[in-house]
Amino acid sequence: MNVNDIMNSLEAKHPGEKEFLQAVHEVLESIEVIYNENPQYEAAKIIERLVEPDRILTFKVSWLDDSGNVQVNLGYRVQFNNAIGPYKGGIRLHPSVNLSILKFLGFEQIFKNALTTLPMGGGKGGSDFNPKGKSDTEIMRFCQAFMLELWRLIGPNTDVPAGDIGTGGREIGFMYGMYKKLQQENTGVLTGKGLNWGGSLVRPExxxxxxxxxxxxxxxxxxxxxxxxxxxxxxxxxxxxxxxxxxxxxxxxxxxxxxxxxxxxxxxxxxxxxxxxxxxxxxxxxxxxxxxxxxxxxxxxxxxxxxxxxxxxxxxxxxxxxxxxxxxxxxxxxxxxxxxxxxxxxxxxxxxxxxxxxxxxxxxPGKAANAGGVAVSGLEMTQNAMKINWSSDEVDARLKTIMSSIHEACLKYGTNDDNYINYVKGANIAGFIKVADTMLDLGVI
Structure with a gap:
């Protein structure tokens, strides 16, 4: 693997996607040595397959504001990699949302989710809709319209979205309500749900x-x-x-x-x-x-x-x-x-x-340090599947154990000869090895 060659090729295919290219470059720099020491990765073109999403859905979201005016936003879902489990990643509602940001977040999510040791792949979604200054009714109409386009592509064993910037319990509730009506079932398809209807304690924190x-x-x-x-x-x-x-x-x-x-x-x-x-x-x-x-x-x-x-x-x-x-x-x-x-x-x-x-x-780096959010989302998925609820102490104890194990993985792969711990390298290598080895096991698909 030659990092510069791969980055030049990616930039030619995805010009202007600076956040995405930045995220990919950081990972490739960290894993270059271990990748080149394992020719099976190159033979299976793991990098070429890993840096491109499995699929990207882009759609318009039309909704009525409180004055009866039609508003139109863009919606996205980036399903990046599901080698180790269902696509998992939040829905960001913010005016800054664009494809580059969502691809960078989805790419990061692959390795972050792998570090948790839970069976979750990487994905991300969102819209340039701005919830600031909107009434509850306007937010409900937008979320329902957003889910009307998204519901066919998600499911508890396929793609499990969550909250993110601009998407809290209120927004997840409106989206889940519409999904439940369309799918005609109660299922753990979204995380960050309210405690009354399948959410997990400790998730907001x-x-x-x-x-x-x-x-x-x-x-x-x-x-x-x-x-x-x-x-x-x-x-x-x-x-x-x-x-x-x-x-x-x-x-x-x-x-x-x-x-x-x-x-x-x-x-x-x-x-x-x-x-x-x-x-x-x-x-x-x-x-x-x-x-x-x-x-x-x-x-x-x-x-x-x-x-x-x-x-x-x-x-x-x-x-x-x-x-x-x-x-x-x-x-x-x-x-x-x-x-x-x-x-x-x-x-x-x-x-x-x-x-x-x-x-x-x-x-x-964030992919290691902030993995607690998606870790508890994964624990929420487990509770939903088992039809149980853990206490806050149980969830918190599991979260603490997961974060400790992520730190251990960073030490294993990130400790340099001078004993300085390069946590960026450690996190990237640990996450990459798990995903890459799984991709090898599954064949070229």
């Missing part, structure tokens, strides 16, 4: 909890703990909320949150009331975090800025892809950061990752 458990394993590998550590977090949604809850429980102090309008700095750290307010802020249907400073005057709001200029022990980007760039990374290093955990999908640019690696900082 799972991504943040899982990332914090992974971070805790990183600290333990360095004979360290969260106790007394200052932690900068971006975002203010479910993920940031879950991180803040678990970090605080483990003795750390979360000192920032952020939104598109800027970031909040809290010198004293988020307490229980402030963490609870994050849920109100998310439910307020806007992206403004400046109201946090109005609610808690002891905090400071920095408009138009990112939290990576704040000195901290641990940085946990938890908002969106490429939110932390090379300059941000340099600032974090200058200010003495000790660990960086990428909670958002591909939250750091390649330049930022290079800075962390060059400075021998422990850096966890």
């Amino acid at each position: 799972a991504t943040g909890f899982g990332a914090t458990y992974f971070a805790d394993e990183m600290l333990k590998a360095n004979n360290d703990t969260f106790e007394g550590k200052t932690v900068t977090v971006s975002g203010f949604g479910n993920v940031a909320w879950g991180v803040a809850l678990k970090v605080t429980e483990l003795g750390g102090k979360v000192i920032t949150i952020s939104g598109p309008d800027g970031y909040i700095y809290d010198e004293n750290g988020l307490d229980a009331d402030k963490i609870e307010y994050l849920l109100e802020l998310r439910a307020s249907n806007n992206d403004i975090v400046s109201t946090f400073a109005e609610e808690f005057p002891e905090t400071k709001f920095f408009p138009g800025k990112k939290p990576w200029e704040v000195a901290c022990d641990i940085a946990m980007p938890s908002a969106i892809q490429n939110e932390l760039n090379g300059d941000d990374a340099e600032m974090l290093v200058k200010n003495g950061v000790k660990y960086v955990i990428e909670v958002s999908n591909m939250g750091c640019t390649p330049e930022a990752i290079d800075v962390f690696h060059n400075n021998k900082l422990p850096f966890a």
